[in-house]
Amino acid sequence: MKKKRVSIKDIADALSISVTSVSFILNGKAEEKHISKELTKKVLDYAAAINYRPNQIAQSLRTGKSKILVFMVEDISNSFFANLARSIEDIAYEKGYKVIFCSNENDDDKSNDLIEVFNFRQVDGFIIVPSAGIKETVRQLIDDNIPVVLLDRYFEDLESNVVVIDNEEASYTATKHLIDNKYKNITFITTDTEQTQMLDRLAGYKRAVNEAGLAPEVVFVPFTQAGTEAGKKLITDFVKNAAKPDAVFFATNYLALLGLEVFKNESPQLIDDLGIVTFDDNDLFRIFSPTITAVAQPMWQIGTELMEVMLQLLKKKDVKEDTQKIVLKAELKVRESSTEKRRLK
Structure with a gap:
């Protein structure tokens, strides 16, 4: 029999406190909400003891954030993209994000299908190596205020955030x-x-x-x-x-x-x-x-710049504000x- 997931309500019932207080503490808002250090410690210690894991789907519905990014490249098995993926994954993980990697094989239909699926799943942002014919799809993401950073190539007449080399x-x-x-x-x-x-x-x-x-x-x-x-x-x-x-x-x-x-x-x-x-x-x-x-x-520099731009976009109310084209030097x-x-x- 599948073990029942422990909920915030279960923690609240076990400690005889309100669900709201537990939620504030687990989401790092205890100090902001003037919850005592003693109660905060009590909740955190109990959550650790029972190996509590938040329900990510419920959390994303509540906050509107999935903490998931998509990294779409031409071919993830290519050493260039594979090495770059690793640097992006490391930086994203440090900031509390997980990354989904996928290959579009430079095919417009596959690119559009993947973007549609992940957008429906409400990922927080896209880093895309775009195939030639998806300019309007990328434009729609930006118009919908979804963070997008283009890598390696771009569309001349589309205002977007881009990281490329010279x-x-x-x-x-x-x-x-x-x-x-x-x-x-x-x-x-x-x-x-x-x-x-x-x-x-x-x-x-x-x-x-x-x-x-x-x-x-x-x-x-x-x-x-x-x-x-x-x-x-x-x-x-x-x-x-x-x-x-x-x-x-x-x-x-x-x-x-x-x-x-x-x-x-x-x-x-x-x-x-x-x-x-x-x-x-x-x-x-x-x-x-x-x-x-x-x-x-410069793999690490590219990955760092990509994530820096993405993390800035994730904080903005309007992703069209102050777009950047970052051009790096190769060796x-x-x-x-x-x-x-x-x-x-």
């Missing part, structure tokens, strides 16, 4: 690093998308090669094919048909892993011959041979794969 500058710096190390035929491999972060990375690459008087060469891989045989074929075709590239810059870590797999299977010498840089670091890149140069995003982790041109053709 993708264009980071991509420019990484490309310039290859150019400074004598690479002249640099191919940029990216996803075929209109998302702001990917467009900015492409823009940074193009700015660097144009400044150097070099010709840009871009391979676009549809997002839905990034982990498939079709995606591998696009990179295989590049390996077989490209006009003698001497370096590649992958726009994401999952494209880098895909590309390195293709190089190994199709033409293993390319791993040693090409200069290689990737956006977004991964533990594997530090132990790969050669070690892979990567643009590293280029220089490793063996991009050292001065290793094999002149």
